[in-house]
Amino acid sequence: MRLAQLYMSEGYNHVVDLDLSQFFDTVDHDILMGLVDKDMEDKDIRRLIFVFLKAGVLYRDKLEETELGVSQGNPLSPLLANVYLTPFDKEMEKRGLRFVRYADDCQLFTKSDYAAARVMKNATKYLENKLKLKVNVEKTEAREAEGSCFLGFTFMTLGSKENGRGVCRPRGKKIESLKEKLKVITKRNRGVSIHQVIMEINETMLGWLAYYARGNILTWLMKELLPWLRRRIRQYLWKTWKTAKSRKRHLRKAGVPGRQIRTVTGWSSRSYWKMSLVLGRLITNERLTEYFGLRDFEGILRKWHKKRMERDYELDFNDYLCRQYEEEQETRLLMDVYSCVNW
Structure with a gap:
């Protein structure tokens, strides 16, 4: 929520509201285990995750095998959901997009309706082709960020849409x-x-x-x-x-x-x-x-709200310092390359 409000304050006043159809039921086991094997060194844990995925479902006193999906209602499911969608996160970061995601709920922020439509098309293509997920076309939409909903909150802008401050309130x-x-x-x-x-x-x-x-x-x-x-x-x-x-x-x-x-x-x-x-x-x-x-x-609300705003300010300042450092590193690298070429 902090990042979503920050993006709106920076002028990203259009959003792509992605809706994945039956996400937990359509997770591909081969893709998921490939990601787990890539990042997990412990063989016992990898084996445990594999057994968990293939454990099956008891339906009407009959055990049915599961070829797709992750069973919900246990602590491991949201963790595996994040593992499965990590390539999507990296791809969005690689393209320089502003986005927020919690499990299978995701919003991507842009500065124009044209950019939002293009991002929606590309994100849908990546999710369906690379991760074999189904995007709900009827519920997925590109729209203005103001009035959109995410995790039980509705976004608003205090002031003008271009220079206003992004805030949220309960739906x-x-x-x-x-x-x-x-x-x-x-x-x-x-x-x-x-x-x-x-x-x-x-x-x-x-x-x-x-x-x-x-x-x-x-x-x-x-x-x-x-x-x-x-x-x-x-x-x-x-x-x-x-x-x-x-x-x-x-x-x-x-x-x-x-x-x-x-x-x-x-x-x-x-x-x-x-x-x-x-x-x-x-x-x-x-x-x-x-x-x-x-x-x-x-x-109580005044106290809790103040704590969250203070924590948000610290995180925003840390993000600002990280961006400044990255920009300085890029500038130095370009200067070194330029010096080598001239030499």
Whole structure:
């Protein structure tokens, strides 16, 4: 994701979104073992990989031999996928192309739609002829980088397309999926304790933020998701407490002053959703965190996002130094050749 954003910031605003059809099921064993034998010196490991590939598949109580493909669901599969696609990576680097790849998901960045169409044609030809893979023509496309998706992120440009900064945020489907999970957790007739609800919310949100913290989502989190989530929690509390007596007792335990409690406990005729808005004045965001244990997701996101940006800056600077060194070496080599010719 760091490289994809960097390429967009450098003006590579067109992308080839490659889609390999049934990649893991069409890996050629001969090609894969040739690559393994080339780079792996340990004969025992080579033999183990070969046995793994030829182990077969149990289907309806019958063991079927496998001539193609790598079985999914084990730690070795993604490693072998990277080994198999390494020649493709080297070929793209040899041609000076900007690209990102994770397993069989790949995007190639160009500066024009014409270049993108040409790169798509050449990349497809290489994958099908050299690696015997099938490119899904219907899903593979050359398009503008803005709005394209990769590994659950959607790319955007802040500023002009030519000089803007490439950023990413979670895909709309991923955001909707998160909200659906939170809706299920905070469904007011679940019948579980508020501590169980808060624990599940914390686990879900922390896992989601750990992956998407790189994205440009702080404003959305502060203004849309968290206010909606807190209101659903307050609605759940109001429904769980049921009677006016129970509500007074729980509000008092949470540290709400008695004068404020008396203003709301009699409003039982209002709907739970409307009362959750009023309840926001009593059960504040701070009380949700301190008394009920809801994590400070805004602070966590700021911290994690900052760490990722600092790490990206270090990696970008290291890449810059490497490029500078390579350019200096090329310049010196050309000067040496020129000196030899003149001599």
